[in-house]
Amino acid sequence: MSENSHEEAHTGPIKTPEQLLWYSLVAFVLPVFVIIGLVYYVTSNNKTAPGSNMEQSVVQRIQKVGVVEVRDANRPLKSGAEVYQAQCAACHNAGAAGAPKYADAAAWAPRIKTGFESLWNSSLKGKGAMAAQSGGDHSDIEIGRAVVHLTNSAGGKFAEPKAPTP
Numbered sequence: 485m486s487e488n489s490h491e492e493a494h495t496g497p498i499k500t501p502e503q504l505l506w507y508s509l510v511a512f513v514l515p516v517f518v519i520i521g522l523v524y525y526v527t528s529n530n531k532t533a534p535g536s537n538m539e540q541s542v543v544q545r546i547q548k549v550g551v552v553e554v555r556d557a558n559r560p561l562k563s564g565a566e567v568y569q570a571q572c573a574a575c576h577n578a579g580a581a582g583a584p585k586y587a588d589a590a591a592w593a594p595r596i597k598t599g600f601e602s603l604w605n606s607s608l609k610g611k612g613a614m615a616a617q618s619g620g621d622h623s624d625i626e627i628g629r630a631v632v633h634l635t636n637s638a639g640g641k642f643a644e645p646k647a648p649t650p
Contacts, residue, residue: 561623561625561626561629561647562622562626562629563629563633564626564629564630564631564632564633564634564644565633567622567626567627567629567630567633568586568630568633568634570621570622571617571620571621571622571627571630572630572634573586575614576634581612581613581614582612582613583613583614584638586634586637586638587637587638588638589638589639591638592634592635592638592639592640593638593639595635596635596638596639596640600628600631600632600635600640600642603631603635604627604628604631604645607627607628607630607631608624608627625645625646625647625648628644628645629644629645632644632645
């Protein structure tokens with residue numbers, strides 16, 4: 485083999501410095517334009533046209549973080565049986581999660597001995613698997629009436645708490 489054929493076999497497509505300059509320029513600039521094009525393509529779908537439903541976008545940006553609910557303090561209080569059916573019956577009728585069943589004197593006897601205030605406090609703040617009942621749909625007085633209804637069904641002799649006088 486001759487020496488010339490050996491050199492030609494190892495040469496690449498770039499033969500002059502001008503070709504090297506063009507290849508280098510294309511190798512660095514072309515990817516930049518491709519990336520810019522992709523970024524523009526991806527972000528252009530999320531843009532809204534100017535003036536398109538500006539009111540709705542402003543309302544979404546300034547929406548409330550929290551809500552204050554004002555309840556009618558003068559509404560008549562619900563009875564203990566009504567509150568029990570709405571709030572307590574789901575667990576106490578079935579004895580779910582260790583809840584003492586409705587009218588089960590044996591399960592309620594040690595609890596009744598602790599007194600009404602203790603039972604009422606436990607129901608308002610929560611105890612064991614029972615979540616706190618205070619601050620829900622019913623007032624604390626109504627929860628107290630439900631406690632009286634539940635304990636009196638099992639032999640307790642508690643009087644229903646009276647609504648505070650305005």
